[in-house]
Amino acid sequence: MAAPSQQILHDMHTASALLQAGKFEQARGLLAGVLRAHPRFVEAHRLLAGAHLALGERARAEQSLRTAAAIDPDWAPVQLALGELLADDGRFDEAESALRRALQRQRHPRAALGLARLLLRRGKAAEAHEMLAPLARPAEANVDLLAEFARTLLALQRNDEAIEVSRRVVAAAPDSALAAARLAGALVAAGKFGEALLESRRAFALGLDQAEAWFIGGSAAAGEDSYDEAEAAFRRACTLQPEYLDAQRELAQLIWMRTGDLSRATALLDATLRERPHAQGLLAIKAALHQGAGDDAGALAMLEPVANRTDAEAGILMTASEAALKTGSPSAIEFAGRARRLLPGDPGATGLLGNALLQAGRAREAGQLALDALRLRENDQGLIALRVTAQRLLGDPAYRETYDYANLVRTWTIDTPDGWPTLPAYLAELAVSLRKLHALQTHPVHQSLRHGTQSTRNLMEVNDPAIRAFFRAIDTPIRRHMQAIGRGADPTRRRNTGRYRIHGIWSVQLHSHGYHTNHVHPEGWLSSACYIDLPAAIEREQQGWLKFGEPGVATQPPLAPEHFVRPQPGLLALFPSHMWHGTVPFEGEGTRLTIAFDIVPD
Numbered sequence: 119m120a121a122p123s124q125q126i127l128h129d130m131h132t133a134s135a136l137l138q139a140g141k142f143e144q145a146r147g148l149l150a151g152v153l154r155a156h157p158r159f160v161e162a163h164r165l166l167a168g169a170h171l172a173l174g175e176r177a178r179a180e181q182s183l184r185t186a187a188a189i190d191p192d193w194a195p196v197q198l199a200l201g202e203l204l205a206d207d208g209r210f211d212e213a214e215s216a217l218r219r220a221l222q223r224q225r226h227p228r229a230a231l232g233l234a235r236l237l238l239r240r241g242k243a244a245e246a247h248e249m250l251a252p253l254a255r256p257a258e259a260n261v262d263l264l265a266e267f268a269r270t271l272l273a274l275q276r277n278d279e280a281i282e283v284s285r286r287v288v289a290a291a292p293d294s295a296l297a298a299a300r301l302a303g304a305l306v307a308a309g310k311f312g313e314a315l316l317e318s319r320r321a322f323a324l325g326l327d328q329a330e331a332w333f334i335g336g337s338a339a340a341g342e343d344s345y346d347e348a349e350a351a352f353r354r355a356c357t358l359q360p361e362y363l364d365a366q367r368e369l370a371q372l373i374w375m376r377t378g379d380l381s382r383a384t385a386l387l388d389a390t391l392r393e394r395p396h397a398q399g400l401l402a403i404k405a406a407l408h409q410g411a412g413d414d415a416g417a418l419a420m421l422e423p424v425a426n427r428t429d430a431e432a433g434i435l436m437t438a439s440e441a442a443l444k445t446g447s448p449s450a451i452e453f454a455g456r457a458r459r460l461l462p463g464d465p466g467a468t469g470l471l472g473n474a475l476l477q478a479g480r481a482r483e484a485g486q487l488a489l490d491a492l493r494l495r496e497n498d499q500g501l502i503a504l505r506v507t508a509q510r511l512l513g514d515p516a517y518r519e520t521y522d523y524a525n526l527v528r529t530w531t532i533d534t535p536d537g538w539p540t541l542p543a544y545l546a547e548l549a550v551s552l553r554k555l556h557a558l559q560t561h562p563v564h565q566s567l568r569h570g571t572q573s574t575r576n577l578m579e580v581n582d583p584a585i586r587a588f589f590r591a592i593d594t595p596i597r598r599h600m601q602a603i604g605r606g607a608d609p610t611r612r613r614n615t616g617r618y619r620i621h622g623i624w625s626v627q628l629h630s631h632g633y634h635t636n637h638v639h640p641e642g643w644l645s646s647a648c649y650i651d652l653p654a655a656i657e658r659e660q661q662g663w664l665k666f667g668e669p670g671v672a673t674q675p676p677l678a679p680e681h682f683v684r685p686q687p688g689l690l691a692l693f694p695s696h697m698w699h700g701t702v703p704f705e706g707e708g709t710r711l712t713i714a715f716d717i718v719p720d
Contacts, residue, residue: 126152126159133165142172160186164196171203179203187216194224198232205236214240227253227260234266241463243273254283261290265300277308295326303334309576309622311341318351329359336368340574343557345376353386360390363399363433370407371563375571378560380411398424402437409437410563414444425453432460432467439470443477443671450474465491465498465640472504479674481511499696500640502609506696507669510677520608520696523666523681527693528602530595532648535587541688544591548584549651549711555580556627566637566700570628570710577623577713588713589620592648592690596717599644599692610694613643615719623715625650628662632710633703636670642695642716649685653708656685661704664691669698685710 129152136145146169152162163186170179183200190196201216217233220226230253237246247270253259254267264287271280284301291297298321305314318335336351352369355362366387374383387404391397401424405417418441424430425438435457442450454471461467468491475484485508488501495501502520509517531541538544555573562572577585596618605611621642626634630653639645647664655661660682667680683691693699695716704710 126155130159130162130165133162133169137165137168137172140172142169145169146173158189160190160193160196163189164199167199167203176203176207191219192223194220194226194229197223198226198229201236202232205232205239210236210240221249225253227263231263231266234270238269238273243270246270247274259286261287261297264290265297268300268304272304272307277304280304281308281310293324295321295324295331296328298324299326299328299331299334302331302338306334306337306341309341310579311338311576312579314338315342315344315347327354327358329355329362329365332358333362333365333368336365340368340372341576343555343575345372345557348372349376356386356390360394361397361399363403366390366400367403367406370403371410374407374410375558375560375562380407380413383407398431398434402431402433405437405441407563409441409444410561412568414441417441418445418447422449425449430456432457432464435460436467436470439474443470443473446477446672448478451478463494465495465501469500469504469640472501472508473669473671476504476507476511476669476673477671481508481673484508485512497609497613497643498640499638499642499694502696503638503669503698507673507677507698511673511675520610520694521667521680522608526603526610527666527681527683527691527697528599529683530598530690530692531688532588532591532690533594535591537583537587544584544587545650545687548588551580551582551584552625552650552711552713553627555625566634567626567628567632568635569630569632569703570626573625577625577715578620588648595690596644596692609696610643613719617720618644618717619720621716621718623713625711625713627712628701628704628710630705630707631703634699634701636665636668636698636700638670638698639695639716641718643718644692645695645697645699645716646690646692646714647683647685648690648713648715649687649711650713651709651711652685652687653704653706653710655704655706655708656710660684660702662710663702664699665702666693666697666699668700670700685712 129148133145133148146166149162149166149169152159163182167179167182170182180203183196183203186196187200197216197220201213201220204213204216213236217229217236221229221233230250234246234250250267250270254264264283268280268283271283281304284304287297288301298317302314302317302321305317315338318338321331332351332355336348339348339351349372352365355365356369370383370387384404384407387400391400405421408417418438421434421438421441424434435453439450439453439457442453451474454474458467458471468487472484472487485505488505488508491501506517506520534541534544555575556571558571561567561570565572600614600616603611603614605614653662662685664683665679669677
């Protein structure tokens with residue numbers, strides 16, 4: 119076929135200009151004429167696909183791109199455009215194949231970005247990191263590519279490295295509001311809320327008005343106990359994007375913790391649901407708030423009509439299953455099973471189904487479910503707890519190898535840090551510092567405590583002498599504990615490297631009738647409770663004591679606690695994160711003030 123004439127090339131240039139100007143119908147007509155004259159003109163097919171996409175004609179866009187790819191399968195821009203379209207349509211296998219082909223033919227930053235974003239969506243952060251690392255290494259690396267590389271690091275929980283890369287982006291684009299917001303996001307992930315709040319404010323001052331940026335700013339403000347600013351930021355995020363579930367969830371929870379008023383906490387959710395009655399994610403958030411406030415029956419009643427529909431989303435089904443578990447409804451298995459079919463690799467859905475099976479007396483099925491899932495996620499503490507609970511219900515003594523209370527649950531007295539004459543003197547000052555962080559009125563929705571408060575600040579970032587000294591006070595006991603438990607084949611000992619890092623630390627203050635529900639810490643390795651100040655009720659009938667072994671779901675038959683720890687001021691209890699643990703409620707004067715943290719091997 120003859121080469122395109124000057125007129126055809128002129129028409130191509132004009133079509134490209136029309137696309138840039140938003141005149142998509144004119145561009146489509148002009149490109150159709152070009153292709154009638156030159157049906158194998160690959161670039162014309164690619165531009166026509168762009169016009170189809172802009173006009174909402176996705177099937178036609180795909181057809182144009184596939185025609186172009188058939189003509190020249192090695193032309194990277196077509197494979198890139200096809201991969202991006204398929205990814206947006208959720209056809210991930212086909213999209214990944216096209217994007218990999220584009221990157222193989224042309225090491226273009228956009229191809230790498232497209233593939234990295236897809237890999238992150240598919241939960242393949244390690245692959246995305248491996249691909250982007252060489253491209254991000256040069257000092258002059260593409261700024262967008264660096265930003266995506268930071269996201270892969272965050273997904274791998276390599277937060278400090280993500281911050282470093284995000285700072286490179288800010289240095290390359292100091293006036294970019296988006297770069298400042300992304301750095302703020304990395305800082306929030308690392309619990310560095312103070313610096314994150316400064317970067318968020320800078321992003322807003324530079325004119326950024328995006329829902330995700332406001333959510334990050336709200337998270338940073340909440341982490342600095344700046345609750346008015348946090349609430350305003352979350353509200354702005356919800357205004358810009360009413361179905362932004364994370365923002366709606368955090369706003370509702372913040373109002374609940376500040377007021378203890380469920381109607382005020384759900385007011386915006388109710389208003390948004392009136393305008394968007396089919397927004398299932400918002401309904402799931404509202405139901406979860408009712409559960410957190412103790413209204414499990416009410417939560418199930420509002421969820422069942424939607425959960426029973428064939429178009430019920432995974433979030434609705436999981437929240438409904440949780441409520442059904444709490445109320446003893448047999449529908450827990452059905453809802454959890456359907457959620458798992460929608461999210462086959464999700465450990466939360468698997469754990470819900472397993473717990474529902476335990477409640478129904480089907481321990482053997484629950485144990486097999488956990489065993490299969492652990493082949494892919496061997497360190498998931500929730501799945502380990504599910505398997506061990508099934509073993510115990512089945513009378514399998516092997517569960518004792520994992521729930522080895524005598525050797526794996528130990529207590530230590532923390533050291534007296536330099537600068538304090540005695541441990542009681544240190545604990546008294548530490549208690550004063552911690553109570554300043556308990557300005558909220560009630561417990562968070564998605565945590566284990568009831569009738570109390572939990573600090574929102576990252577204690578590792580609090581610039582208070584007594585709190586900073588706490589990390590010195592616990593270091594030697596932690597190292598002694600790791601040495602004492604030793605190495606072995608069980609899920610705790612096999613990960614023991616003799617080194618550790620703290621993976622989350624917070625303070626809890628329980629009031630009269632306060633307690634922790636039975637729970638595990640899915641992302642931990644060792645968990646803890648360090649007792650700072652205690653009520654007199656500790657001396658009576660195990661009130662306020664730490665208990666182990668009683669599951670967080672009512673099993674059939676029921677399982678009682680097997681091990682208790684009596685709190686004492688200055689005592690640090692360390693135990694595997696997969697062990698079911700909770701507290702016995704206490705009554706009377708005083709509060710139960712603790713610091714808790716998770717550690718993981720380093």
